[in-house]
Every structure is written in structure tokens, then in C-alpha cells.
Amino acid sequence: xxxxxxxxxxxxxxxxxxxxxxxxxxxxxxxxxxxxxxxxxxxxxxxxxxxxxxxxxxxxxxxxxxxxxxxxxxxxxxxxxxxxxxxxxxxxxxxxxxxxxxxxxxxxxxxxxxxxxxxxxxxxxxxxxxx
Numbered sequence: 001x002x003x004x005x006x007x008x009x010x011x012x013x014x015x016x017x018x019x020x021x022x023x024x025x026x027x028x029x030x031x032x033x034x035x036x037x038x039x040x041x042x043x044x045x046x047x048x049x050x051x052x053x054x055x056x057x058x059x060x061x062x063x064x065x066x067x068x069x070x071x072x073x074x075x076x077x078x079x080x081x082x083x084x085x086x087x088x089x090x091x092x093x094x095x096x097x098x099x100x101x102x103x104x105x106x107x108x109x110x111x112x113x114x115x116x117x118x119x120x121x122x123x124x125x126x127x128x129x130x131x
């Protein structure tokens with residue numbers, strides 16, 4: 001962990017393992033998927049302990065409080081100590097997960113893989129051409 005009193009937002013998100021690379025963190029920030037204390041941020045925004053971050057990754061939204069600062073990526077066990085997720089965020093993610101599972105269970109699943117002829121007919125249908 002760093003002894004600095006602030007760290008760039010993109011570096012902190014990368015160090016806390018919300019994004020696999022800094023480039024992905026920068027892209028998410030520029031797309032407006034990360035806010036600091038409810039305000040849209042820029043990649044170079046200084047993050048300090050005690051601030052609240054809202055991070056959207058796909059359909060999942062994390063609301064976390066910054067507990068510690070680091071500008072270097074380390075093991076996941078250390079990354080988890082950099083933030084605490086709010087209880088509301090955990091409940092919301094658990095509810096989303098349950099909804100996705102229910103929707104997935106409602107989808108019809110084929111018993112076996114289609115045969116070659118059926119696959120070709122399906123591909124032709126998707127292309128919009130006739131057989």
C-alpha cells in the first residue's frame with residue numbers, strides 16, 4: 001500500500017482489481033461508468049480515503065467506500081482491503097444474481113447438439129438466405 005494521501009482514480013481501480021488493465025479502467029471512466037461521491041470523474045481524478053465510488057461493470061453496480069490507497073496491483077487479498085462494499089450494494093448484486101439465474105432457468109435448453117444439417121439450416125436462416 002502507498003503512503004500517499006491521494007492516488008489517480010484509474011490506478012486505484014486497477015490496483016483494487018475492478019479492472020484487469022489500466023486501459024480498461026480509463027475506458028470505463030471516460031464512458032461515465034465510474035463516479036466519485038456521485039459526480040462523474042476523469043481518469044486523473046485524485047481518490048482519497050473515505051470517498052464513495054459507484055462502479056458499473058455490465059449490469060452489475062458496485063458502491064464502495066475507499067479504505068486505503070494503492071497505486072500498485074497486488075494479490076487479491078490485499079486488493080480487498082482497499083475498499084468496503086456497502087450493504088445496499090451487496091443486497092442489490094445478490095438480487096440481480098438471483099434474477100439472472102431465474103431468467104436463465106426459464107430459457108429453453110436443447111437436449112443435445114443439433115446435427116450438421118440442422119446447424120446449416122439454422123446458419124442459413126440467420127444469414128437471411130434460403131437453403
